[in-house]
Amino acid sequence: DIVMTQSPDSLAVSLGGRATINCKSSQSVFFGLNREDHLAWYQQKPGQPPKLLIYWASTRQSGVPDRFSGSGSGTDFTLTISDLQPEDVAVYYCQQYYDSPHTFGQGTNLEIK
Amino acid sequence: EVQLVQSGAEMKQSGESLKISCKGSGYNFKEYWMAWMRQTPGRGLEWMGVIFPRDYDVRYNPSFKGQVTISVDKSINTAHLQWTSLKASDTGIYYCARGWWVVVEPLWYDFWGPGTLVSVSS
Numbered sequence: 001d002i003v004m005t006q007s008p009d010s011l012a013v014s015l016g017g018r019a020t021i022n023c024k025s026s027q028s029v030f031f032g033l034n035r036e037d038h039l040a041w042y043q044q045k046p047g048q049p050p051k052l053l054i055y056w057a058s059t060r061q062s063g064v065p066d067r068f069s070g071s072g073s074g075t076d077f078t079l080t081i082s083d084l085q086p087e088d089v090a091v092y093y094c095q096q097y098y099d100s101p102h103t104f105g106q107g108t109n110l111e112i113k
Numbered sequence: 114e115v116q117l118v119q120s121g122a123e124m125k126q127s128g129e130s131l132k133i134s135c136k137g138s139g140y141n142f143k144e145y146w147m148a149w150m151r152q153t154p155g156r157g158l159e160w161m162g163v164i165f166p167r168d169y170d171v172r173y174n175p176s177f178k179g180q181v182t183i184s185v186d187k188s189i190n191t192a193h194l195q196w197t198s199l200k201a202s203d204t205g206i207y208y209c210a211r212g213w214w215v216v217v218e219p220l221w222y223d224f225w226g227p228g229t230l231v232s233v234s235s
Contacts, residue, residue, distance in 0.1 A: 049228055050222075093157075097219065101174035102219070
C-alpha cells in the first residue's frame with residue numbers, strides 16, 4: 001500500500017495568517033499517461049464528513065475559496081491556506097488515488113493561535 | 114442537488130450480523146463509483162472498497178476483503194455494506210462517498226454521506 005505521511009500533526013496559525021500542511025507519499029503518485037498527480041485534499045470539521053477541497057494535487061473543487069491552494073508533484077505535496085479564517089479550523093487529510101487501495105494521510109489538526 | 118443519506122447508528126454485540134445503507138439522489142446513481150470508508154481514532158480514515166453500480170464491479174481493500182461485503186441495489190439507488198459476524202474492532206464511523214472517475218477508475222470522492230456510527234461490544 002502507498003503510505004501517506006502528513007506533517008505537522010497539528011498546527012496553530014493566527015487569524016489572517018498562512019497555514020502550510022505537507023503530505024509525502026511512499027512512492028510517486030504521478031501518472032505518466034495523463035501527466036497528473038493522483039492526489040486529493042479534504043477538510044473535516046468536528047461532527048461532519050470530510051469535504052473535498054482539491055484534486056489532481058492543485059485543482060480546486062467547485063465552491064472552494066481561492067484561499068486554499070495545492071502544490072507539489074511526485075511524492076511531495078503541500079496544502080496552503082492563506083488569510084486564515086475561523087471557519088478553517090478543521091482536520092485536513094491528503095489522499096492518493098494512484099493505486100488501490102486508496103490511502104489517506106493521518107490528518108493535520110489546524111487551530112487558531 | 115447530490116445527496117447521500119445513510120442509515121442510522123447501530124449498537125451490536127460481537128458475532129452479530131449487520132447491513133448498513135447509503136441512498137444516493139440528485140445524480141445518475143448507476144454512473145458513479147460508491148466507496149465505503151471507515152474512520153476510527155486509532156487508524157484514521159481507511160478506504161474499504163468501492164462499487165460501480167452500472168456493472169457491479171467491486172474493488173476491495175485487501176485489509177477488508179472477506180470481512181465485509183459491498184453491494185448495490187440499483188432499483189432503489191442504494192449501496193450496502195454488510196458484515197456476517199461483527200467484532201469489537203469493527204467499531205467506528207462508516208462513510209459512503211461518491212467517487213469521480215476517469216476511464217472507469219475511481220479517483221477522488223466529491224460527496225460524502227453523514228456517516229453511520231457502528232458500536233460493537235464484546
